[in-house]
Amino acid sequence: MATVAATQPAERRKTPIYLQLYPQVLLAIVLGAVLGYYDPKLGVALKPLADGFIQLVKMIIAVVIFLTLATGLGGMRNLKAVGGVAWKAFAYFLTFSTLALIVGLVVANTVRPGAGMNVDPATLDPKGVADYIAKSHDQSVVGFLQAIIPKTLVGAFAEGDILPVLLISILFGLSLAMVGERAAPVVDMLERVGEVVFKMVAIIMRAAPVGAFGAFAFTIGKYGLGALVKLAALVGTFYLTAAVFIIVVLGAVAWASGFSIFKLIRYLKDELFLVLGTSSSEAALPSLMVKLERAGCPKPVVGLVVPTGYSFNLDGTNIYMTLAALFIAQATNIHLTLEQQILLLAVAMISSKGAAGVTGSGFITLAATLAVVPSVPVAGMALILGVDRFMSECRSLTNFIGNAVATIVVSRWEGGLDRDVLAAALAGPSGGLAAPEPVDEPED
Numbered sequence: 001m002a003t004v005a006a007t008q009p010a011e012r013r014k015t016p017i018y019l020q021l022y023p024q025v026l027l028a029i030v031l032g033a034v035l036g037y038y039d040p041k042l043g044v045a046l047k048p049l050a051d052g053f054i055q056l057v058k059m060i061i062a063v064v065i066f067l068t069l070a071t072g073l074g075g076m077r078n079l080k081a082v083g084g085v086a087w088k089a090f091a092y093f094l095t096f097s098t099l100a101l102i103v104g105l106v107v108a109n110t111v112r113p114g115a116g117m118n119v120d121p122a123t124l125d126p127k128g129v130a131d132y133i134a135k136s137h138d139q140s141v142v143g144f145l146q147a148i149i150p151k152t153l154v155g156a157f158a159e160g161d162i163l164p165v166l167l168i169s170i171l172f173g174l175s176l177a178m179v180g181e182r183a184a185p186v187v188d189m190l191e192r193v194g195e196v197v198f199k200m201v202a203i204i205m206r207a208a209p210v211g212a213f214g215a216f217a218f219t220i221g222k223y224g225l226g227a228l229v230k231l232a233a234l235v236g237t238f239y240l241t242a243a244v245f246i247i248v249v250l251g252a253v254a255w256a257s258g259f260s261i262f263k264l265i266r267y268l269k270d271e272l273f274l275v276l277g278t279s280s281s282e283a284a285l286p287s288l289m290v291k292l293e294r295a296g297c298p299k300p301v302v303g304l305v306v307p308t309g310y311s312f313n314l315d316g317t318n319i320y321m322t323l324a325a326l327f328i329a330q331a332t333n334i335h336l337t338l339e340q341q342i343l344l345l346a347v348a349m350i351s352s353k354g355a356a357g358v359t360g361s362g363f364i365t366l367a368a369t370l371a372v373v374p375s376v377p378v379a380g381m382a383l384i385l386g387v388d389r390f391m392s393e394c395r396s397l398t399n400f401i402g403n404a405v406a407t408i409v410v411s412r413w414e415g416g417l418d419r420d421v422l423a424a425a426l427a428g429p430s431g432g433l434a435a436p437e438p439v440d441e442p443e444d
Contacts, residue, residue, distance in 0.1 A: 021208055022270040028213035029277045036220030043221020049214025050278060056204050057283050062157045062165040064201065064286045065307045066172070067194040072300035073173025074187040081414070082174065082300070088413050089305045092406050093313040096253075100245060100315040100402075101345050104322035107241045109341075113233040113323075114330030121332045121377045166307045173300075201286045205274075212277025219279070219389050231387045234327050238391050241319055242398045250315075250405050257409050258419060261401075263426035267291065268404060272397060279389065281396040281403075285310065288404060296421030297411040305410050309403035316398025320391060321348045321366050325373070328380035340375050347372045363388050 017023050036043030073082060148163045150156035156164035176183040251261040265272065268291060271284035285306065292302045325344055329336050336344070348369045363381070370378045384391075411417040 020270075021205065022273045024209040025212045025270075025273040025277050028209035029216045029273070032213040032216030032218075032277075033220045036217040036222075037225065040221035040224065043217035046214040046221075047218040050211050050218060051214075053207050053211025053214070054278055054280055054283055056207065057286065060197065060201060060204065061162070061282065061285055063197055064289065065162065065165050065303065066157070066169045067190055067197060068289055068299060069166070069169035069303035069307075070173045070176060071187055071190050071194060072298070072303045073170065074176030074183060074190070076177050076300060082170075082304070085301055085304055085410060085414055086308075089308060089406065089410050090312065092410060093309065096249070096315060096402065096406070097313060097318050098349060099249065100318035101322050101348055103241060103245055103249070104319040105326065105341060105345060107237065107319075108323045108326035108330075111233075111237050112330055113237045114327040114332075117331040117383075118333060119331045119380075119383065121334075121380065162307050163311055166304075169303070173303075198286075198290060201290070205287060208274050208277070208283075211283070212274065215278045223387070223389055231384065234324070234384065235387050235390055238320060238323055239394050241323065242316055242394050245315060245319060246398060246401055250402060253409060254405055257412050259408065259422060259426060261405070264404060264408075265401065267295065267426050268401070272400065275396045275400050276393050279392045279396055281310065281400040284400065288400070291425075292404065292407050294421075295408070295425040296418030297407055298414070298416035301411045301414060301416060302407055305407045306403055309406050310399075313403055313406055314395075314399045315402035316395035317365065318348065319398065320395050321369055324366055324381075324384055324391075325370060325376055328370075328383060329376045331383055332377060332380055334376060336375055340373070344369065344373050344376075363392075 032043070032046075035046075076082065148167055150159070150161075150164040150168065153168060156168050176187055246265075247261065254261040254264060268288070271287050271291065274284045274287075275281050289302050289306050292306065293299055322345060325348070326336070326341070328334075348365075363385075367378060367381060370376050370381070408417065408422070
């Protein structure tokens with residue numbers, strides 16, 4: 001396996017840059033932003049391009065998770081190891097999600113991006129955020145836990161929700177492992193189906209530039225650059241805080257685990273541009289799982305940690321929640337005591353665990369948090385509604401990188417990380433966006 005991984009970068013250097021997906025996605029982002037700026041009406045009308053691409057990816061995510069986990073767990077003979085992976089993953093998630101919340105709280109108190117706005121809470125119109133407030137009522141802990149259990153075995157795949165699919169996949173994979181050798185033909189069949197499905201993923205990913213073009217055209221056309229300028233202090237503070245968290249905190253974790261955060265970012269640059277363009281980390285979930293397996297992470301760990309992390313390890317969303325909540329309080333001249341801020345952090349720690357890595361979920365979770373902390377007016381979310389879309393990209397990017405780091409770290413803790421393969425993967429150029437290789441033209 002190490003030999004194959006080491007030779008892949010050399011083969012990929014033959015690919016012309018214009019056929020690589022990340023330059024195509026980057027160009028699509030630029031063109032979409034220009035179109036949205038000069039023709040906002042047309043830009044808004046192109047939203048179905050982004051929605052259609054994300055829907056294509058979400059269509060296949062449930063199957064990818066099921067096949068990865070079922071074949072990975074089905075081939076295991078030490079079932080206790082599965083519980084070990086789960087406990088280590090959740091310990092990691094809890095630690096760094098809490099740390100992200102604290103970082104957002106500290107930065108908000110230090111920089112105070114909302115100070116001086118002097119907004120009267122009575123003048124705020126909650127109508128613009130009414131839909132988000134209504135959706136936030138479904139974010140209760142009990143409701144969230146009940147939603148993990150699907151009504152029927154196939155219902156989870158029909159709905160496409162990650163956690164119910166994850167539950168079924170784990171149960172099915174464990175059942176295969178417990179049956180043992182008699183289940184070997186089933187595992188073999190699923191592996192063959194997996195090859196076809198991942199080729200299907202590669203075909204879908206070729207439409208990534210179209211989705212990124214539509215998404216950015218809509219964002220600029222709908223909200224414009226004016227809203228971004230008005231609340232530049234908040235947006236800039238959030239982006240800088242997320243960058244520091246990735247480079248310093250996650251960088252230290254990566255260094256302690258024997259790899260470079262910068263090399264990991266370069267390895268995943270294709271996926272990161274896709275996340276940036278679509279404002280959704282789910283758009284790159286199947287490709288992330290492929291890339292992490294290529295980088296030496298065991299399939300069972302990838303199949304368990306990545307999908308679970310998409311709901312429980314949202315570093316970017318957590319930074320955003322405490323930072324945005326304190327921004328609203330500062331903008332409306334509401335002083336929060338230390339006790340109130342600790343309460344805010346505790347509530348956010350719980351409510352954030354039900355957020356999925358899709359566009360708008362951070363805003364909904366923020367509404368759920370503020371609804372429990374009456375000191376900060378929920379209507380104050382109207383202040384940041386115009387720029388939330390711009391911050392959504394940063395949330396998704398940070399969440400995505402955080403889950404990639406988590407998977408490698410848990411793989412190392414489990415003793416299953418192939419360090420030679422990881423070093424070879426990170427030392428070379430990006431492994432591609434799980435896209436089919438272009439056919440080399442015959443030389444004249």
